[in-house]
Amino acid sequence: MQNKKTWKATFQAFWYILPLFIIIGVFNIYPIIKSFAMAFYDDFNIFSGEIGGYGLTNFETLVSDEEFAEALMNTFVYVLFVTPISIILALAVAILLNNIKRLKPIFQSIYFLPFVTSTVAISIVWRWLYHSEYGLINYVLSLFGIDTINWLTNPDWAMPAAIIMAIWKSLGFNILLFLVGLNNIGKTYYDAAKIDGANAWQRFVNVTVPLLGPTIFLVSIISIINNFKVFDEIYALFNGQPGPSNSTITVVYYLYKKFYTEFDYGVASASGIVLFLIIFVITIVQIWFNKRFVHYR
């Protein structure tokens, strides 16, 4: 094994990554470049490949489209609720799971199930849970004297309905990552803290959270990126509609609609780029935050 950085070694390494690079190139990189380009085409005919011209018309359409503003707004609301709540709940569950001795694998599997189940199947079940007449959720609420909530047909409740389902669905994966992180924290830190007289809460705040920093960072980056791309949950929960009265339209839903029902390929690509830039900027901020505040051992 030679460790020197020579051109020859680089060239050899190139052969190893070539197969994967071809796959990524064909299925990811080329489409990305192409869709970037498409965002700047005017009057693009996708079948003949004719381009009417180049310019920023698609972005101008986006800026003046109220529906896009609504989609952006909804997406932000979704991310702002789903990400932190999901992370906090997942962390809590992971710590509880980590403390039980028996049956841990069983509980772990149960919590992980939603993650491996298809979103469509989950949505069908949740559609019943949310049903105004026959739904379990409204039944439970009625026991507390709360009036029926039209989760799926009232525009004010549609977004909360989607958010609750998304949090539940994302728990499993986050719990798994947190469990791995928790297992990596040496028992000696807790022993030392106990000797110093720290109670459970103090141990959590001063030992667990800082040492779990890298995991929390990883989970939050993945969650934010995934949540910005929300589409399946909305599409399936509201039966192929963006919620009652367009109330849960998200950026990806907007993109889908522009591309597949309105054949407005340029505007669809442009909205994709806007979403990419938003995710990119937020990720950079997160990385900066990570460097500044997260401790690595």
Place this chain on the structure above:
Amino acid sequence: MNKKFLLGLMLAMFVFVLAACGNSSEESTESEEEASGDEAVETTEDASEDEASGDKTTVTFWHAMNGPHQEAITELTNNFNESQDEFEVVEQNQGDYSTLNQSIMASGVSDDLPTLAQATASNIPDWASNDLIVPLDDLLAGENFDQEVLDDIIPGFLEGVSYQDQMMAVPFAKSVRIMYVNDDILEEYDAEVPASFEDIQALGEEMQAAGDDRFALGLEAGVEMELETMARQNGAEWISDDLSTVDIGEENATEPMQYIVDGIDAGWARTAGEDGFMSGPFGRGDVALYLGSSAGLSHVEPGAEESGISWSTAELPVYGGGEPLTLLAGNDLTVFSSATDEEQEGAAAFMNFLLQPENTAEWAMATGYVPVTNEGINTEVYQTYLEENPNAAAAAAETEYAIASPMFAGSGEYRDAMTQAQDAILIDGAEVTETMQNLQEETTQIIEENN
């Protein structure tokens, strides 16, 4: 410096890749149905490929039929292949309608289209204006399509496949709107099967007066089909065939919308809403009358059987004392321009086969669609079938006055605007006339821009 640049590049790639992939499951609605459908395809596909031999011209046929519908199409295809030695049809299921459309869009770009495919009316203008599909007038006048079959197609169905005065498709899987009737509720109130929307309102008011919390009228989640039907019965043109007139915002059209709004507000009418399709609530016995597609018969049956209600079907009621009228839905067969002349001839032969009286009748019996030719309706097998299955009779009777909405480019956009207007009225409580007038303006603009 260099390191930082590399780090930045890697970060960009990381975000790109994460942001770009992972949306794989988005197209799979009704996944169960599809999954079972797909399996079946593979076997038929293999089988037909093995058979395809020597000098036969292979004709590829893409469709979006699943479950029992798919079995029927497979059987018809096999029968066709056995019937002659010139062409070999290979049928391929592409999933559901939206997946089929996506496949066609993708293969249209990569020049890899099949010979023929199922198409809904909203696709045809777009495909035609991009020259993806060929006008069929000449092809059907050729040796592989019988003139009698062409002349025998139900006139309303033919109108529905013409675009800019050319025949762009052959009608195939056609459905109409019918009324599902809960006979138990009607008997309770000693009511006749309503012939008009006024009768339905009267029934609704009677049920309300009796303190009944069931609904007299149930509509699908989107009411645009019923609304257009009622408006046209009421004398509106809606969107005229030559696209010159749009009167969605005029009184003839706003009256029925107001009727629906009043019914929902009063509590005797409802839309499917959270139930997705009205077949569910109707099957549970929650509504007396359900206006829906004749192709929904197979969805109503199991639910109704489970809850034990007795039900039947009837022709659509009429609004405002006008003439009976129903709108056609479903899909047609289109032939792609990328196919060779021989393949196109094969497609013509196959379509000719599908429209033979026995075959269109058999197809209708297996699926709940209606036969597309008069001969097909009059075949002995189909008439016997109607006698044994009186629930299918309403749809067959309606073919006499079924009409098609005109096709135009931009209909996807129009439908989105329509849905938004309907939601604004039914959910947000927007004023009917004003909203419909805005919709009229928007529709006129969409038609002008795209046609």
